[in-house]
Amino acid sequence: MVKITLTAAGYQVIEAGDGRDGLAQAKSNAVAMIVTDLNMPNMNGLEFIREVRKLPPYRGVPIVFLTTESDDGMKQQAKAAGATGWITKPFRQEQLLAAAKKFLG
């Protein structure tokens, strides 16, 4: 759904299956913004965010994570790991686009 929405809005989207894949993709592509779930196999969201943030080209790249309303503690952890913003699940397409607009201009 993330891919469909963003592609429809004209963004180019690269998909990754899990955290480790995501990190590899991030290393081999120049990505302007990262959207990630916190619950992922093979390297969870928090670890992924931390690792990506360590990569020099990704200092300053917005990282948005998907979370649930109730999970405030997780939000804080993600932010501490270096995330920029979040989208609360379940979300509407507009919310995702608004976030993309907010972080990419």
Place this chain on the structure above:
Amino acid sequence: MNENADPADIFRQESAELLELLEQALLDLERSPDDHDLIDTAFRALHTIKGSGAMFGFEQVAAFTHEFESAFDRIRKGEAAPDPELIAIALNAKDFIRSQIERPEETDAVIGVCILADLRKLFADAQARAPIETPPAGAAEPPGKPAAKLTTWRLTFRFNKDVLVNGSNPLLLLDELRGLGDCRVTVHCDRVPPLAEMEPDACYLEWEAVLAMAHPRSAIDDVFMFVADDMELKVEAVEAAASAVAAPQADAPIAEATVAAKETAAPLPQTAAPPAPAHPDHAGGTPETAAKRAGGAETSTIRVPAERLDEMMDRVGELVIAQARLTQLASAGGGTKGVAEEIERLTSALRDAMMGIRMVPIGSLFGRFRRLVHDLSRDLGKEMDLTTAGEETELDKTMIERLADPLVHIIRNAADHGLEDAETRIAAGKPAAGRISLVARHAGAEVLISVSEDGRGLDAKRIRAKAEENGLIAPDAVLSDAELHQLIFQPGFSTAKEVSALSGRGVGLDVVKRTIEGMRGSIDLATDPGKGTEITLRLPLTLAIIEGLLVRVADARYAIPLTAVEECVELSEADSTRSKGRSFLNIRGDLVPFLRLRELFDEPGEPDSHQKVVIVAAADTRVGLVVDQIIGSHQTVIKSLSKLHADVPSFSGATILGDGAVALILDVPHLIALGQARETRMQSSTPEFA
């Protein structure tokens, strides 16, 4: 004068007058805050400056002034009170507008931003103190806006240093804010460290935004929702009318501020505002004006009442007619005496008219001192009032300009050294507030400007001690109090125990004295211990032309300023012989010392048998000058002496006579001092001059 005068110059001139008016109104307002006329005056002045500023391409001035105009509009409507704090801000604003107009390239726009921030803060505080329940309705809103109720918010925010690393872009957030309504953003760079300590990807900036929007407050929170935890955000409601953010150029000064302040390594672009187009319309015109100003040869203008110009035109017309008659007579070979007289009369009338045009009332100068005293009072923590009189006294424009600095100095001295602090004053039975009074008046062809205060008066003992310490006088020198008082005009003299920022650097009064003497003026000083000091400047009405009395000594001719001449008497044989030992003349019972100019100038040969004495006076002192012949009055156009001769005493200048010969102009104050000195010496010792 230049016919194609730069309209910007006209604006400068006009706004200088308006700013003057504004300042006066503000100062008066401080005393009588309820005076609606004053508020109106201030408002109109701001309004006109804004209007003409925009018209002549001073957009920044216009934008800045706009906010102040709005503030005064509110005061005018009774929505705010002109309290001292507001007036202090407004005075700063006035100074800023002035420098924006006169020296735009040297003016740091950041100052303006700070002043506006102060102003908004003041209004925001006022709001907080006395919440006005309903923001004034539609009327206060900019026309053409939807009727939706706008609320103005003032936001101050700062992000954590690592906000950029974490992927947030403050610029986009600012854009979002701008998308909510009329938004004016100011950046503060105070926390930016020196380059060496700067982390390239850290965010050191702070922003302040004034946002007028129809959305609820939560819209602001939405903008910052992801960074809310990592930032300091302060949101306050400001009353709607104060918004005034709709100024068309509102962004320009801010953008410039950013650019100016952040030439140092910039971690990131600071604001989303595009770099200010450095008002291309000025860029062409101002530099040369600025250069002209910087070069010292300031092209100034002067406002002349129309009737004076009419009068001058009449005279010139008559002169042309007389010239025609002269030509006719010359060709006919007839007598030209009548025409010569006619032309003489016209020339002097023309001269008077011309001088009249150069005359401006000294009031404009006095106006500046009200501000000075206001600021001094604040800086020194002493209460003081300035009273002025004789503002209408007219003085040559060039002199008024040259008088400004000396008077500033004298007033500073009066405030700093002369006036005591409140406790001392009360203990001495004086009112707590010191009084400085500034009075100008005409006395003959002189203008007297006196600065007096009711302070402690000069302390001759302290002056003496200081002078001895500084080596100005020998420890055993016998000096009268008056002579001691004169020492304060000596270079390097200062009795201030501590050097304050205002006065007491030991440069000053001697410079004042030199400046005044350079204008052929003199300084009198009167002091009464415990009651105060009065310093009086005596100045000729104009610097350019004086009425002189032409005299002859041996073969040379000299001019004596007629204003100084009291009378002319014959030096009788008897007087001359009797006074061989002591050069005194009995003038109706008063003994007046005299100087033989022949001796003074070392002229060889025998004096004429009938010598004349010209009695000259300055202040209360009279001295006779013995000359061979009194030729008569002469319109003396003063030419200053060359540098080579500048130090020659006894002469203050030279003039060119009708036959082309040069006549030196006698320096009357110097000659009087010389005569007095001789008198004193003769009184105290045996006659030295036989």
